[in-house]
Amino acid sequence: MFGSKISDTTTLILFVIVVALIPLLAAPLGAGYPALMQFFAIFGILAIGFNILFGLTGYLSFGHAAFLGVGSYSAVWMFKLLSMNVIPALILSILIAGVFALIIGFVSLRRSGIYFSILTLAFAQMSYKLAYSVLTPITNGETGLQLALDDPRILDSARTSGQLPTPNLFGLDMNATRVVDVLGLEVQLNFGYFFSAAFLVLAFWIAMRIFRSPFGLMLKAVKTNQNRLNYTGVNTRPYTLAAFVISGMYAGLAGGLLACMDPLAGAERMVWTASGEIVLMTILGGAGTLLGPIIGATVIKFAEAKLSKFNEGVVHGWFDFLPDGLADVLTWVVAKFVGDGWHLTLGLVFMLVVTFLPGGLVEGARRIGGYLGRRGQKEDLEQLGSNVQGGKTTAAE
Amino acid sequence: MGILEVQNVNKRFGGLQALDDVNLNVEENTVHAIIGPNGAGKSTLLNCFVGRLTPDTGTVMFDGQSLIGRKPHEINQMGVSRVFQTPEIFTDLTILENVMIPSFAKRDGAFKLSPFAAVKAESAIRDHAEDMLGQVGMLEKRHMVASAMSRGDKRRLEMAMCLAQSPKLLLLDEPTAGMARADTNATIDLLKQIADSRPITFVVIEHDMHVVFSLADRISVLAQGHVIVEDHPSNIKGNPKVREAYLGDAHE
Known part of the structure; x- marks a missing residue:
């Protein structure tokens, strides 16, 4: 999975198997509930898309959350106006995010490096502020865009009483969950997760094709030496713009899926820290690698869900066996890194990874793999050596 | 004229x-x-x-x-192709990929959106690139990453990249x-050979x-x-x- 020895087909098959088994694998870790598993898949898609831009071309966008937000708003509007079926909602999410990416990319890509990052950041913050102020009729401002009973829903027809409708795929509800008992383990099979996971696999497959295509090769060349590429007869602007739009459409799809799982959209989805989180996911996992961003997204979403739940009482419980004074001190320190302070932990881990593993967690796994491989060889050699020695002693005797 | x-x-x-x-x-x-x-x-x-x-x-x-x-x-x-004073190559890519890029640029023009084509399947481009690497004597090194090369080799690679576009x-x-x-003499010989052969x-x-x-x-x-x-x-x-x-x- 981390070396070049395994073929793409094998990687894809392994990927599908792991994704399908997530409900089972996550359950023992206490992460097997639908909302978190959906996040794994959806933010995985987001990170894959971001990696097509950042990992291949080296253009660091600091405004990708804008496309995520645009995707969510588009999807909710489709739920309100047309139908609770998720297909038209997702199509609109991808299209609108693509149009936004085309406009923002067209302007931002006139610059490179830090200026490009600042331009995308400015556009994203602008979208965020607009969603809060001028665009309130479209975004419903601070409250966020929500469903209402009397929405027109041309295809489904408005309801006059009863509960709010839920997003579905031709009648299959996204929040439908079946609980299965596997060897005493409570495994939750959620339709929304599997629906998102199907898109994750599709997104992964498309990214893989792009990585292996002449188009992807040109994008890698942009990252390495844009100057040489220009003098090699390649117009780099449309290449970077295409990567930007594809990556924006991925973010739109992720935003649309978020709205499918929970049909409301708020401006906070577009705030700059959300953009920063996408960057963190990609770099933490390993920018420019196929699997890295997905791993990064999963790790961050898992850590967020777990660490932010701990509070001082829980932490004190861990140190109960220690003398009172020491336990208090340790609790005081550790408590700063969990709960609301989990970002501190994330920051520390991020700093460590960037300093010691510039290639991200994927590079870490590769190094461990390499180390084990070498050690295996060394042991073989040592064994061989001792056999030879053994032979010698026998001969001497 | x-x-x-x-x-x-x-x-x-x-x-x-x-x-x-x-x-x-x-x-x-x-x-x-x-x-x-x-x-x-x-x-x-x-x-x-x-x-x-x-x-x-x-x-x-x-x-x-x-x-x-x-x-x-x-x-x-x-x-019109150009060789720079300090060799400008794609240092993160392999030597073969370095030569395939100009070949793609020659065949596909300044821009082509082909996200679903596979580089692996482009045997004509690869053969052409290998031919060019052979002409500058770098065929055996084609799977090396370009950044690992000596300056003289980088220059020869850059020549191969230019020649790939005829x-x-x-x-x-x-x-x-x-x-x-x-190295200078080797470069002179290479340039002479290129000039005489086409x-x-x-x-x-x-x-x-x-x-x-x-x-x-x-x-x-x-x-x-x-x-x-x-x-x-x-x-x-x-x-x-x-x-x-x-x-x-x-x-x-």
Whole structure:
């Protein structure tokens, strides 16, 4: 999975198997509930898309959350106006995010490096502020865009009483969950997760094709030496713009899926820290690698869900066996890194990874793999050596 | 009529007249060297051929078409390739990929959206790239990452990248700068072999007279932004104007 020895087909098959088994694998870790598993898949898609831009071309966008937000708003509007079926909602999410990416990319890509990052950041913050102020009729401002009973829903027809409708795929509800008992383990099979996971696999497959295509090769060349590429007869602007739009459409799809799982959209989805989180996911996992961003997204979403739940009482419980004074001190320190302070932990881990593993967690796994491989060889050699020695002693005797 | 015709080109940077009414006529399938002391405007002139700089006045015609106002990638697509003073290659990619990129650019043009094609399946492009690497003697190294190479190898790789596009005109900016004598001679041999094996025109900017006199069919001497002499190599050495430009005031 981390070396070049395994073929793409094998990687894809392994990927599908792991994704399908997530409900089972996550359950023992206490992460097997639908909302978190959906996040794994959806933010995985987001990170894959971001990696097509950042990992291949080296253009660091600091405004990708804008496309995520645009995707969510588009999807909710489709739920309100047309139908609770998720297909038209997702199509609109991808299209609108693509149009936004085309406009923002067209302007931002006139610059490179830090200026490009600042331009995308400015556009994203602008979208965020607009969603809060001028665009309130479209975004419903601070409250966020929500469903209402009397929405027109041309295809489904408005309801006059009863509960709010839920997003579905031709009648299959996204929040439908079946609980299965596997060897005493409570495994939750959620339709929304599997629906998102199907898109994750599709997104992964498309990214893989792009990585292996002449188009992807040109994008890698942009990252390495844009100057040489220009003098090699390649117009780099449309290449970077295409990567930007594809990556924006991925973010739109992720935003649309978020709205499918929970049909409301708020401006906070577009705030700059959300953009920063996408960057963190990609770099933490390993920018420019196929699997890295997905791993990064999963790790961050898992850590967020777990660490932010701990509070001082829980932490004190861990140190109960220690003398009172020491336990208090340790609790005081550790408590700063969990709960609301989990970002501190994330920051520390991020700093460590960037300093010691510039290639991200994927590079870490590769190094461990390499180390084990070498050690295996060394042991073989040592064994061989001792056999030879053994032979010698026998001969001497 | 030459393949590259430069007429009355002027370029001014602030108070500095970098190019002063430059005229140049490069015949097809020859090696034309541009020499001159430091700051004579050689690189500025070259940059006017490739779209990096636009002359203030004057015309640059390549193969009957004007190059003025065209972007670097457009000029390359017309058949002009360029070798840089410090080799410009794709250091993160393999040597083979480095040569496949110009081949793709030649076949597909300045932009082609092909996200679902596979590089692996492009056997014609790969064979062509391997052929080019064979010609510069780097075929065995093709799976190496380009950053790991010596400077001489990077130069040869850059040559292979240019040749992969079968350019009509190849511009070389000090192709042997910073090279040891052995590498310089190897580069000269390579350039000679390339020039003899196909219809191609070279414009070489060079400091090293050994290189210039081994290769050039014609030499233009540039001093203070002006072409002071254009002649056959055998007539250049003894020319008093050239001596003056290189050695300072000859009267002292």
